[in-house]
């Protein structure tokens with residue numbers, strides 16, 4: 344970030360975020376404040392999280408392994424953070440909260456503890472983190488439903504036809520592509536009716552909505568700190584203790600083991616007694632700062648109240664949708680239709696535009712950060728776009744001719760601390776780009792569109 348200055352926002356709201364006054368250069372000259380509209384990938388840190396971490400930093404010490412004062416303090420903080428997360432998620436008394444690296448790690452951990460013969464049921468619409476960890480297991484892939492009701496019916500039919508044995512349903516709470524909210528409670532009811540367990544991928548839901556594990560009656564919840572305004576490398580898997588307790592540890596090592604002795608055979612083998620609590624799956628030195636940051640974000644979100652956050656977000660979604668609806672060339676991607684409830688995540692294609700080119704122009708000419716591509720949800724994108732090909736076209740060449748199918752999409756996403764101006768600038772930029780074309784020329788570099796620094800004038804969008 345050569346000419347960008349990175350200072351922190353001074354706003355005192357409990358949900359204010361860092362980076363609101365960061366300025367970035369425009370390829371056309373001058374600079375603007377950065378409009379971070381890629382929360383679905385990684386949200387900015389809450390100021391409160393940053394302050395809490397900074398206040399703790401001098402007291403940082405090892406966890407579960409030191410006799411010193413700061414080690415004791417850090418251990419307490421780590422365990423208190425676990426309790427805070429349990430409260431935030433409305434965990435049942437005997438649920439475990441395991442700190443992981445992120446949602447991907449949480450779901451891979453769960454995959455590693457499934458009892459022998461477990462069949463997994465997963466919609467093809469899932470993020471790859473929910474789709475891929477079950478490889479090597481018996482898996483039933485469910486077709487993309489076209490309404491929340493249909494999602495429930497599709498799952499019900501699949502479970503009814505399933506053979507006996509342990510079953511796990513994996514479902515996302517809010518899509519990272521369409522932002523649409525899934526009928527989690529209803530899916531959980533169906534799963535349990537057929538003796539299946541259910542894990543909720545709350546990576547996109549938890550930053551926007553309350554997630555109550557007991558009220559939703561899901562067996563596990565997974566989410567990532569960096570999407571919940573706490574970007575310090577930690578995530579969570581919370582839920583039923585039995586499968587976690589009965590399985591081999593996710594990682595073998597110190598912290599997970601209670602007692603280790605040389606085997607009686609004397610052949611170099613060792614015998615291990617593993618912990619039965621969350622530590623069983625947290626081998627190695629725990630990420631206390633990551634866990635503390637997540638707990639801080641949970642506290643800040645609870646304190647501010649999700650009602651206020653939701654109200655604000657719905658207002659911004661309404662403005663965004665109304666603005667995009669005025670551009671006939673823009674097609675918003677949706678599984679469940681226009682009226683579906685969604686979080687602040689929306690993807691779209693622009694007729695005649697290469698999505699990478701469009702996103703590059705938003706960044707270089709307007710200082711707006713969005714994401715383009717297939718969003719780690721390739722099967723879903725194929726369904727939504729009706730396109731088989733995935734290779735993006737050359738930059739500058741429209742990916743799809745007018746009336747043809749597009750191959751990639753642009754995603755805009757936001758949340759706590761997003762000012763009106765970011766959404767307004769975004770809608771204005773979309774309108775101007777569609778109407779006037781890009782003001783700069785772009786070239787392809789490592790498969791991405793980037794401004795052509797050698798160019799000094801407009802080249803049109805095509």
Ligand SMILES: Cc1ncc(COP(=O)(O)O)c(C=O)c1O
Pocket residue numbers: 383384445446447448470472473515517518519544546547567569
């Ligand atoms: C719905 C969903 N699930 C899982 C993940 C994976 O999260 P992480 O990359 O933090 O492991 C993402 C990331 O974008 C996501 O959107």
